[in-house]
Amino acid sequence: MTDALSFDGCDLRYGDSGGEGVPVVLTHGAGADHVMFDAQAEHLRVRGFRVVVWDMRGHGLSQPAAGPFTAERALADLRALIEHLALDRPVLAGQSLGGNLGQALVRRDRHLARALIVIDSAWNTGPLSWGERVLLKMAAPMLLALPARRLPELMANASAVTPSARADARRAFSQMPKEDFVQVWKAAVELVVPDPGYRTPVPLCLIRGLHDRTGNIASAMPRWAQAEGVEEVVIPDAGHMSTQDNPRAVNAAIETFLDTLTRQER
Template sequence: MTLRHRTLQRADCEIHYWIGGPDDGPPIVFTHGATLDHRTWEPQIEAFTARYRILLWDVRGHGRSIPNRVPWTLREAADDLLAILDREDIERTVLVGQSMGGNLSQEIVYHHPGRASGLVALGCAGNTLPLSRRERLQARAVVRMLPWYPRKTLIRQEARASARDPQVREYVREAASRMAHRDMVAVMASLVGALHPEPGYRIEIPELLLHGEHDRLGNFRTAMPVWERRDPLARHLVVPDAAHLANQDNPDFFNDAVLSFLAEHGLDSPKG
């Protein structure tokens, strides 16, 4: 299916997004990870547009939403998405996010809980989960190191760690190469800053938490079971034969898991 391309002018950045599927279908928003773009979700388009109204977008500073002329923050990016939803008259939607996209989706759930009917988090940290002293120190070290890290090395290592499929690795290299190094550093530093442990906080909407079997980029293997136990409607799954971009490494498993999750919780109807 051909997606309809649209733009929205925001503060010092033109945001590009794409809409597909039936206009009266239940809405789903797919948000990509850091340094990538909406093409992250190409393996999902055909499976979801048959029934759902899907929205893909390039987060400010990524893909076609370049240039971004203001300092990048996760809060500003989340506000961009809310503005898109308002423009498209989408009051509540399922939020699907990979890595950074999952962090952004969680911020919307935290600050605007009425806008989300469900959350699918793929290969991302839990923004509000507790952090050990070691994890806090590691996060600070990453922020200090990033400005001095060689750009080409960063892109090469990101591509190698992101996927098992060579074609997916090439996509990561190509997409990341579009970003200026300062923007890459700002995005990654902002994600570290987005971790804000909230004792007693619970997400009360249905959640599907996934990470690739071979994902080594975060603490998902240990953190997502904690996340699952914390939230009453959360379920954790491991995507076999997949790394960080598990939706591309194993799209059949990912698509089936998400579609089953949506049906199980009644999120496959327009009212969600």
């Protein structure tokens, strides 16, 4: 990625395949970077989509962050990128925190995107049990208690199941100081605001790794799919980073959804 958008003190690095196809913006998760979508970006580009990947501020190539990472800043960055590239109602696809951002942006402006693809991400507006609320509250202190040198290895092992995906996760997590990662985690929690009556106003695709044990994703996403009346796609041989654990299956799920979306728009 060689392009950059200077916004709010940070050079946001991005890649844009260009072309006249339906635009798809791929947003990575907390602590990761655009590399996690390498397989999906190429797959979609070859099939004629205009693919945009980027690194959130403080992640990957978008450093320094120029201030604390917050949910509002991340949302403003994503909206600024869409406006900068003059994308016409892109499909927003995000993994983990990227999925949280996509949900929040669509909720604020239903006309901004034509569809939403959420991969291994929490349900922003889903109901939370007492235990789930406690876990969300305790996660940041628990992360802060971990030795900084152990965090990349622990996060990689918790996020991925294949050796190659874990290796890349260690690379990505090693780029971010522990305190910054905890700040990003806190921002993600800010986006989880229960509102059980809310329904996504655009076509929705839900994808989850079979072995994703992050937070309450494994239990909440099936309930989310049922509430929205959509099919949850469960990716075999994959954990939280299903885009890298089993890229072919994720590619197929995204392609099927986009093909259906394209037919409906004709």
